[in-house]
Amino acid sequence: MHLLFSSPSIHWQLVNGTDCIVRDPLYNVTFDFNALSSDLNHHVTSEESGERFFFNVCDDERQPVNRTEPRAYLMRAGRKITLGYEPRLQLNDGRFQFSFTGEPCLNGSHYTLDIILLCSYEHTPEDLRVIPHTPDQCRYFIFWDTPLACQPLPTGLAxxxxxxxxxxxxxxxxxxxxxxxxxxxxxxxxxxxxxxxxxxxxxxxxxxxxxxxxxxxxxxxxxxxxxxxxxxxxxxxxxxxxxxxxxxxxxxxxxxxxxxxxxxxxxxxxxxxxxxxxxxxxxxxxxxxxxxxCRDTRPCSVTNPITGTRYDLGLLANRTYTLTSRDNRTYELGVCHIPASSRCPLDAGACEVSAKQSVGLGAIASELQYETTGAPYLLYRSGAVCDATSGRRWETRLEFICETDPVEGGRTGVVVPPTVVENGDCQLVVHFETVLVCEPALMACGAYNESTIDQYVDLTPLVDSTRNYEARGGEAHGRRYFLNVCRPLVPQYGLSCRGGAAACEATFDGVTARNETTLGFPDVSLVVAGDTVLMKYLRGDPCPQDPVTNLSSTVEFRCQPTAGRGTPVLLEIEHGCHYRFDWATAIICPPERAVPFEQGNCSVHNAATGSWIRLDTVLEDLSPCDKRPTASVDYRAGALNLHYTVPDAVNCSHTNGVKTFNVAVVCAPDSPLDRAASTACFEIITKSSPKVCTFVGRNASASGDVTPTPSAVPTDPTGSPTTVPGVTGSTTPEPIGTHVQPDAEGLGAFGIIMICLTVISTLSAGTLYLVRRHPDRCHQLHSVLLCRGLIKNDFPSTMYSRVDNSETSSLLLNPSNVMSDSDDDMLI
Incomplete structure (x- = not known):
């Protein structure tokens, strides 16, 4: 049998590659992986342990003499573990892998890293991923999806x-x-x-x-x-x-x-x-x-055959749209269905109207169609006779176009009026702009300032995938407002706005949320206007005051260095349909380029936040006081950046005899110095510390984060530095129906004890009643408590692990990506 059509029944073990090229002996296909080389190291973080892997393959320095820097290494708890210097490219029964061997590990073995290359035809393959492992393992696997691991695609399938x-x-x-x-x-x-x-x-x-x-x-x-x-x-x-x-x-x-x-x-x-x-x-x-x-049978909807996105125009149905063409002819039309109040003839979906009569321009139809080279459209056929000689009849074509204007037009939540683009040759063609036919990609969360084109404003630090923001301002009316930034709301128990909504209003009676109302979806890109950023959410529920209009929201972000992440505040509701929120935040503030350094007390001063901080209390391991560093503040990253140099004529002659230090101290829980990206004459050091939070405009997690001020700084009677209090950061939304009791109004120890005794007594009495009268209910109660982890079971929880594909499964030596039964609730 010819080799091209069937492989011989032989088992070949291993083929070694040379210069990042390997040839498959079965089909004589050559695989070239040189494009995987990177000027910088590839970087991947283990989702399970947070360990970071750095590696490179196929770079230009192949087989250098006396290589001192490893080509692959692992950062674990501040320690750099060598995983290998030179990778071996191998083809093993169809599996491509780069194999590294590193420093000694346990029981006489060595650390090893195998980078498995998987065939992917996608233009944007998935991110690199690390196989689950335990900390005491010596062998690691990284999976890399790439088209380079695929056989050549036939031309017609590309x-x-x-x-x-x-x-x-x-x-x-x-x-x-x-x-x-x-x-x-x-x-x-x-x-x-x-x-x-x-x-x-x-x-x-x-x-x-x-x-x-x-x-x-x-x-x-x-x-x-x-x-x-x-x-x-x-x-x-x-x-x-x-x-x-x-x-x-x-x-x-x-x-x-x-x-x-x-x-x-x-x-x-x-x-x-x-x-x-x-x-x-x-x-x-x-x-x-x-x-x-399956054929699409749902009315007024269609699926984009290219992207798989379903467009549903039901929100536009059951309305009469009146429009006038440039030649002053007046038309009425409906989308999929037209109300009986329309002046059009019976069963007509569009018509031309005048003072004396109306002429049908096509029978109503609800079958939305799509052409791969155009836009979704409705076609109304068999209208009134247009040409008596030929017998041709009027027809109407409604074409629906994604509304893309971020400033003008209907991006305020009002339906954009349809536009007549053709009304001759027995055909009426109408263009209808609507966000309902836009692809549901998440909105871009950054934009360039139109007045300062080189300034890019980025709201990504405010995007929160774990919780929603709750806006202030609706409490007096028993309403609560929930928002997220550039993404849909995080699912929250008791909050049932439409799926995918980014803003939601709920009536709250102190116990439960009712009458949830969708205030918009994240479809529109940001707009930067001067020193503010506008974020619009459109396509909300129909407005009660104007059913033709959909509810919408605008959030205006303002720079305030002392605000930290900030909190949205409801300003007003325009005409009952458009909600305006104000959000003061430090995230969009431009960096403070020159923060003064006082060598006498080793401190820096940020006038924007009114804060001082002593560097020797944050970076004592670096002894920064005699280095005279240049300091700056990055509000977006929440970081204090320092730059300085020290003489080193022996090791750094090629850099004019100086060694350069770039240090970033980020507002976060304490962590040791990280020198992962450093070289002999250029140190890049990062450190996390809550002590800089107030200084960089973030809210400190505990009191006393900022050190006592130098003598030149005015203090209040407590001796604390004079700072402008910031607005609290992203508010963690309470589960609906709960209320946090302020500390100053607490019940006290006695009250808490009495409540606990009352609850325990009630539960005990209820349990006894169930045991005596309803033993089946008692078993159900036991099962619920066991499932929720409130009582212990003598048997260990069932454990399971998930693997991406068969290739991963075959290499899963010690699965640790496990989940117990009690975690199942997280998946709902």
């Missing part, structure tokens, strides 16, 4: 969309979401099929299929082509089925395959194909049930 329109040309099937991975089907004889749709089977460990294969039969170490991958599915004209026909390049046996896709709404995208056997026409048939094979 940029294919994997779509096809049905026979009516009204629906487009898009199977590209199924192309993210190989799919395996085990067979009774121990062999297996490996399938991939839209793209070829990914080359990998024990999956060394012939190039371009879409269906591959794997039997031990033999890999057979059972059908080449195709760019797009097709609709079988005789049966109406959605299929992919894959024909093998092999001329022997029955190597062709047919995949039949059927609608399966209940299965989701994670379904797998099923092998249905060899059919009469010498073709292996597979059945794949998936919602991607």
């Amino acid at each position: 940029n294919n969309r994997c779509t096809v329109r049905d026979g009516t040309d009204r629906h487009a099937f898009n199977l590209l979401p199924l192309a993210g991975a190989n799919h395996e089907i085990p067979l009774p004889d121990g062999s297996r099929f490996v399938l991939s749709v839209c793209k070829p089977v990914r080359y990998g460990h024990l999956t060394m299929c012939p190039p371009g294969t879409g269906v591959c039969r794997v039997n031990g170490t033999e890999y057979q082509d059972y059908g080449q991958a195709v760019a797009d599915p097709k609709v079988d004209t005789s049966t109406g089925r959605l299929v992919m026909e894959m024909r093998s390049k092999s001329a022997t046996g029955c190597p062709n395959s047919l995949i039949v896709f059927e609608c399966g709404r209940e299965d989701g995208l994670e379904t797998v194909p099923v092998y249905r056997g060899l059919k009469g026409n010498c073709t292996h048939e597979f059945l794949w049930r998936t919602p991607l094979a």
Whole structure:
């Protein structure tokens, strides 16, 4: 059998690469990994332990003499562990890996690092990831998705969309979401099929299929082509089925395959194909049930076949839109459905109106359509006769365009009026701008100042994926307002605004939240206006005062160096429809470039926050007092930056005999000095300390973070430095229905004890009642308490681990990425 179509049944162990190039002996394909080289080290952090790995491969200095700096190392608890100097590139049964061997570890072994390269056709592969491990392990694995580990793509499969329109040309099937991975089907004889749709089977460990294969039969170490991958599915004209026909390049046996896709709404995208056997026409048939094979039947909605995004225009329906063309003709129209109050003829979706009559321009329709080269549209056909000679009738085409103007137009939450772009030749064409057909990518969280183009304002430090901000200002009316920045709200118990909303209003009676109202979604990019930043959230719920308008929100960020992260404040509600919030924060303040240093008391002074701090209390290990450092403050990072040099003529002759130090002290819990990125003559040092929090405009986590002031600084009667109190940082939203009792109004020890005794007595009495009258309820109560971790069980919790793919699974030596039963609530 020709090597291109089936690999010989042999087992080859290992192929070594040279100069970052390795050749696969099965198909004579050369893999070149030189593009993985980086001018700087690659960097990946373990999510489980926080340990940091630094490495580089394929750089220009191959095999240098007496290399002193390791090519790969690990930073663990401030210690630098060498993982290796020179990597070995190997191809082992389809697995590409760079292998490092480092310093001694335990029991006579050495630290090792294996970087596993995985084939990925994605233009933006996933981030590097570290395999879960325990701290006492000596062997580590990093997984790297890259197109360089793939066989060459056939030309037709490089940029294919994997779509096809049905026979009516009204629906487009898009199977590209199924192309993210190989799919395996085990067979009774121990062999297996490996399938991939839209793209070829990914080359990998024990999956060394012939190039371009879409269906591959794997039997031990033999890999057979059972059908080449195709760019797009097709609709079988005789049966109406959605299929992919894959024909093998092999001329022997029955190597062709047919995949039949059927609608399966209940299965989701994670379904797998099923092998249905060899059919009469010498073709292996597979059945794949998936919602991607379902025709869109929901009214006024359509799926973008390129991105998979569903557009739903239901919010625009049931309204009459009146518009006037440039030639002063007046039209009325509806989207998918038009109210009975419209002046249009019965069943018409659009019409031209005058003082005496109305002319129907097409029958109403709710089937939203999409063309891959255009925009979603509605087509209203069979209107009034337009041309008596030819019998042509009027038709109307409504095209929906993503509203992109961040300042003008309807980005205030008001529906943008439709625009007539054509009203001749028996056709009315209307453009309708709406955010409902915009891709739901998260808004950019930064923008350039239009008046100072080189100033980039970034709100990323305010993005919070763990909690929401609660705005002040609605308490008097029993309302609470929740916001997040540049992202949807974090799911919060008791808060049920629409999924994906970034701003929410709830009526609060002191116990529960009711009448949750969505105030907008994060669709619009930021706008910088002078020294303020505007963030708009649109497409909220319909406004009670004006049903044609949707609720919206604007948050105005202002620079205030003493505010820390700051807290939003509700200023006003315009016309009952638009909510305006004010947010003073230090995050958007420009850096303080020159912070004065007083050598006499080794301190620096930030006039913007009114704070002093002694450097020798923060950086005692560096002895900064005699270095005369240049200081600056980065409000965005919450850091005090220091720059200074020291003489070192012996080791630093190539840098004019000086050694340079760049030190960053970040407002965070205490941590030791980190010199990870340092060299012999250039030190980059980072340190975390709560002592600088007030100095850099962040709120200190404890009192006394700022040291006593120098004698020249005015003090208050307590001897503390004169500072402007900052607004509290991001407010942790309480669970709905709770209230935090202020310290000054506490119940006291006696009150707390009495409450505890009352609760215990009530629980005891209730439990006794359940035991005597309802033993089944008692078992239920025990199960609930056990699940929530409130009582102990004699049996250890069930533990499980998740792995990304079979390649990762085969290398998972000591799984520690485990989760106990009590963690399951976190997944809800």
